[in-house]
Amino acid sequence: MPTVDLAKSSLRDLNQALHQIRKGSNETSWEVINPKGSHAVAAGVDAPVSVDVRGPVGYYCGGMNDGGTITVHGSAGPGVGENMMSGTIVVKGDASQYAGATGQGGLLVIEGNASSRCGISMKGIDIVVHGNIGHMSAFMAQSGNLVVLGDAGDALGDSIYEAKLFVRGKVNSLGADCVKKKMHPKHIERLQKLLDAAGVKGVRPEEFTRYGSARTLYNFNIDNADAY
Amino acid sequence: MCGIVGLFLKDKALEPKLGEMLSEMLVSLSDRGPDSAGIAIYGSGEKKKSKITIQSADPDSDFAGLGNEIEKAIGSKVEVIVKSTHAVIEVPTAKLEAARDAILKARPGVRIMGAGEVIEIFKEVGLPADVVKRFNLTKMSGTHGIGHTRMATESAVTTMGAHPFSTGPDQCLVHNGSLSNHNNVRRELKHDGMTFETENDTEVAAAFISNKMAHGDNLGEALEKTLTDLDGFFTFVVGTKNGFGVVRDPIACKPAVMAETDQYVAFGSEYRALANLPGIEDAKVWEPEPAKVYFWEH
Numbered sequence: 001m002p003t004v005d006l007a008k009s010s011l012r013d014l015n016q017a018l019h020q021i022r023k024g025s026n027e028t029s030w031e032v033i034n035p036k037g038s039h040a041v042a043a044g045v046d047a048p049v050s051v052d053v054r055g056p057v058g059y060y061c062g063g064m065n066d067g068g069t070i071t072v073h074g075s076a077g078p079g080v081g082e083n084m085m086s087g088t089i090v091v092k093g094d095a096s097q098y099a100g101a102t103g104q105g106g107l108l109v110i111e112g113n114a115s116s117r118c119g120i121s122m123k124g125i126d127i128v129v130h131g132n133i134g135h136m137s138a139f140m141a142q143s144g145n146l147v148v149l150g151d152a153g154d155a156l157g158d159s160i161y162e163a164k165l166f167v168r169g170k171v172n173s174l175g176a177d178c179v180k181k182k183m184h185p186k187h188i189e190r191l192q193k194l195l196d197a198a199g200v201k202g203v204r205p206e207e208f209t210r211y212g213s214a215r216t217l218y219n220f221n222i223d224n225a226d227a228y
Numbered sequence: 229m230c231g232i233v234g235l236f237l238k239d240k241a242l243e244p245k246l247g248e249m250l251s252e253m254l255v256s257l258s259d260r261g262p263d264s265a266g267i268a269i270y271g272s273g274e275k276k277k278s279k280i281t282i283q284s285a286d287p288d289s290d291f292a293g294l295g296n297e298i299e300k301a302i303g304s305k306v307e308v309i310v311k312s313t314h315a316v317i318e319v320p321t322a323k324l325e326a327a328r329d330a331i332l333k334a335r336p337g338v339r340i341m342g343a344g345e346v347i348e349i350f351k352e353v354g355l356p357a358d359v360v361k362r363f364n365l366t367k368m369s370g371t372h373g374i375g376h377t378r379m380a381t382e383s384a385v386t387t388m389g390a391h392p393f394s395t396g397p398d399q400c401l402v403h404n405g406s407l408s409n410h411n412n413v414r415r416e417l418k419h420d421g422m423t424f425e426t427e428n429d430t431e432v433a434a435a436f437i438s439n440k441m442a443h444g445d446n447l448g449e450a451l452e453k454t455l456t457d458l459d460g461f462f463t464f465v466v467g468t469k470n471g472f473g474v475v476r477d478p479i480a481c482k483p484a485v486m487a488e489t490d491q492y493v494a495f496g497s498e499y500r501a502l503a504n505l506p507g508i509e510d511a512k513v514w515e516p517e518p519a520k521v522y523f524w525e526h
Contacts, residue, residue, distance in 0.1 A: 036499075036500060036503035036504070037498055037499035037500035037501075037502075037503050038500070056499050056503070056513075057499075058498055058499060058500055059498075075499070075513065077483070077485075077498060077499060078483055094514070094515065096483065096485070096515055097480075097481075097483070115480075115515050116480055116518065134480075134518070135478075135480075135518065
């Protein structure tokens, strides 16, 4: 298992080594030590490798991840898993703003809390947060699922498209065009799968409330013509 | 961008290392703003003595003989410690205002960076590492301090545009963000007798807090009022003689992370600034909530 010490090696060396992994490589399990809040740790991984980062990371950890399994044994700065395509990112601690922003696929698990703008403009990613999320989360979320075991801050799902939001705790306020929706059996099934994938135990899908788009912003409403 | 750091010590044993710790924190955030940098240190003051930190574009001629001229004008002994472009002038607290007037009269070209019983402020154009070296900041001791590395947006890259801004005795403020209603607030504060050195938005925030405290608010109350009266993006870190406060605007775009142990409370724009603090592995580390005032006092 290659171990990269960021106190000795540069971030570029680490990321280049990860980018150069070819199909069939035996070096599928990497460890990164001394990240100390470094930016863009393991960004752009495009091979099915696992990367264990021992300590807190800064901006954009695992950004654009496409198939990697990245575990942060600490907290993550802003934009963890930004624009993830596929694969898995697990943050053992808390995540800062815009976790999983614009993510197109894969699974992002935050075992602590996520702060503001979690899942902003998500486009297919699944995000599971064990704790709470901050304000303006899932703003303009287009598709994918955001699952929150704790509470959500203000303006959840503002201007949301077709993403599905499941919150177990209380929601401070809903954003424009975001409404509470009924949980159908297919949602229970979907949620159970997500909880299983995220390693959540002892929590039932029935404990969650579903939120999504009222779809009133999809088309121009002639009654609003005076507003322009 | 801009980078902010702050360190408030609870453990007296760390006080001799304050300058070293704070300098390292600031240098780690150099790439958040390479324009200028500054640090305010709350050191040990002597009873009935106050310090005035001044800056000059021509320190050799401005600082020469200045001590004698002030002594003559105020009739008391003063001590002048020159550090590069800055000088810290120690005067009897009772003669603080007289000394300030005497300095500006004798050397109209110098700028007063701050004054108080314990505060010293050093700021200049340049990278944090250069500013730290220029003023020998790693050797400074103190109880708490704040630092800033600037990426200018709202006013020019000048010494006076660098942070921290000090607008009241032993008070200072650093800011990450930009204010949109600073002209209006400046005008209101001018009506109430506040004076301004620059066109900078952050100076208005500092003066706003100083003004509220001059009207009897404590640090926490003054910080609460920034949330209703100041419009724009901000993360503020504020120092007073015995206190240290943090507040973020309700949208909270500007990053912030804090750490607390039995030995200290620390603030950084990013975790990188906190990564080498003693005991950080076991510290309580959290992101300060939007629109929530945090403050600590000795």
